[in-house]
Amino acid sequence: MLAEFEKTNGQSFDPRDLIHKTIGNVVMKILTGVTYDYDDLEFSRVMTNTVRVFTLLGEAGILASIPALAAIPSPTKWKIIKAWEEIYGFLKEIIERRKARFDTNQKATDFMGSFVKAMCAKGTEIGPASCDEINLMVSSFDLLLAGWDTISTTLAWGLHTLASYPEAQRRVHQEIKDVIGLDRLPQFSDHHSMPVTMATIAECMRFRPTLAVHIPHVATQDCKIGGYDIPKGGQITLNMWYLAQSPNIWKEPQEFKPDRFLNEDGEFDRKIDPLSFGTGRRVCPGEPLARTEIFLCLTYLLQRFTFSLSEGTLKNLPTHFSLTNQPKAYQIHAVKIA
Template sequence: MADRELRNGDNFAALYLKEIEKKENPNFNMDQLMGVIFDLFVAGMETTSSTLTTAVYLMAKHQDVQRRVQEELDEVVGRDRLPSFSDMERLPYVQATIHEVQRIFSLAKFALPHMTSEDCKLGGYDIPKGTWLMANLDDALKNSEYWKNAREFDPQNFLDEDGKYKRNSAFMPFGVGKRTCAGEPMARLELFLFFTHLFQRFTFTLVEEYKPIVETNPTFNAAPEYTASVKCRPK
């Protein structure tokens, strides 16, 4: 019953199964479907969830930043409606804070491997065609050459002297080059909406910190472990 309902639905898995049944394209098969679903959970849902968990931790730990985020949300959006993606450009401090969370968290320390399509020279080094290259994202995100306060959580890293949001080419949490994370637009939307909805309505206070951002292995970090209290903001 469940299998029949899945195949008759209009969700991603159902549409994919219909393509497999057509047998028109061998690239649509069960192994590929399992791989894509795995990627959706691990590379899509888990990364966003871990970043939001880290955002709550950092906001609860840095009450001054949380207050400024809430003040900007109150001034620009108010309390009568929820923030929308169209508000982003009018919320420079919120933008800077979300990006600073991603920078400090540095979830993926290295980008996915790339391969040179021809012989080239980079930084004085000869790199032959067919060489595998991996960008060190963690170094770009934590290098004092590119950031005012490289090792501290400080949204000012993404603000200019006038308090406007400022892009930084060293900010590359989604990878580097033409083949960056395909889910970046969706992730940016999700992070912004969840973050602003949470802090428009609630205030978080750190109760107990068990582990800060955890370096699980040489390539990935894990979200911190902590307990926080949550209070509804008075209207």
Template sequence: MNSKPFDPSHLITTTVGNIAMQLMTGNTYELDDPIFRQVMKHTMRIFEIIGPAGLLSTVQLLRAIPSPGKRQFGGSIRWDSSELFDETNLLGSCIEILLGGLETTSTVVVWIVHTLASYPEAQRRVRQEILQVIGKDRLPRFSDHNRMPLTMAIIAECMRLRPAGPFHIAHIALEDLKVGAYDIPKGSPITLNIWHLAQSPTLWEKPKSFRPERFLTDDGKFDRKHEPFLFGIGRRSCPGESLARVEIFLFTTFILQRFNIRLAEGVPVDIGTRASATVSPDPYQIHAVKAT
């Protein structure tokens, strides 16, 4: 871009989408390919609809309330819930790969780019670790993360400070149970307020501050056990977590190995947000200058 300001969101989203397409089809596509663009357009549209429709369906008292999102989403995707593997369920699986593997990961990376552009010292420290472990010439590999605790801590703090998923997909209580002072009847949908867990002042010291050291032990190792449950936990955790972590690490290291990035003039550090199925930043622009 010759140092001109640009919005990185579209490039990030379509590149993540291309990874999902490669998983499904075995092919990658040029970013201006008309079929690929159509798939991306409709996938993003589904996410726009899911946002309010999904939230309303999570709260029992609001389920009966008609809404444009629920009307558009209802009946738009249907597949057999049986365990038979046929073309219909194959299509359903492909839709799940696109929905689960596109918007969430791309939103995380869009947030990371904005956050690192806002905090040049953190960016410099990541680049220093990249040079020490990877160098300038070799492409990053995910296995490098085992020797890059500071980079992992900075990524974790980016994801804590600006969690892309405000709440988990609801699960259903299989029996009556009690959690603290709350009685939860069998059949109730249960979700987790990720935004609260990531921003709670009772869980984090100065939660609004960018402090990657939260995720480093006294001897400088990455302390993953303190991460918020961004991908869930246990047997019902996100099945795409492993792929998402690979993508997030590689996007971050690929970009910072090659570029110094900074926010364009007028772009705030405390940027506004847009809520759908994820919470994404308002459109913003950055400058990217090749690292020397």
């Protein structure tokens, strides 16, 4: 990623594709143990289809979230199915290759390898009955989609926002210089000593939320929430846009103010995070990985580059409607720090 950004040589460019490929390789490394060249055709094809799924689900709107309506045939539905089939086919090929060369004595170093090993031990203490090919395929599909577009979108918004607010970016640069320096790469453990950086990341995520609403959950029993009766089987979601932008929750919500996440002692106040990953027992299981990726990617980049908006790029950037709130095309400059 750093090398690709450096290749722009300070010229205007759109970072979204590079970010998407970087996060895709992180997900593929965890899932399969393999990373890809950015111009690899197989990698590009699956990346295109993951973007297409999120875009089409956004276009499908209410049809994507209500089972009775989602069952109705539509052009969008068939496009979603085709993209799903492409991704499933990609994963199936990898799984078959892994099974063919699997060695029970070899240590598993990625998700698929660990799952295949558990499948071979199925019925034993380390191989539960649920370890079958269907669960492997579905789990791999979920990891691929959920771990890819959401983080890419968060980072794409983060770079645009930091380029739009140079003073906030300068403060992060200074903290990186003071805590990490320029002679080593950042580590996630550094975040404990970097309250300004953590507050800035939190404000980026509040200011430009990746999701307008959370993925719906289903009530397991009749219940009452906020005075409303929720029947068993009813779908419940969370209005993330309201939590991030409401003047009832935030003072001057349309202003970018990282200091709102710092307490009186200048420490990062995690308690007022706008629930980007949900909360409680159904919190997003990928939250630790996502927070690690966001922190490391942004600090890696800000340790090496200063970012600014290119001429003509809007500070108040429109959103491309999708399952995620993706930023529309924009251009920035990345100037290497001497």
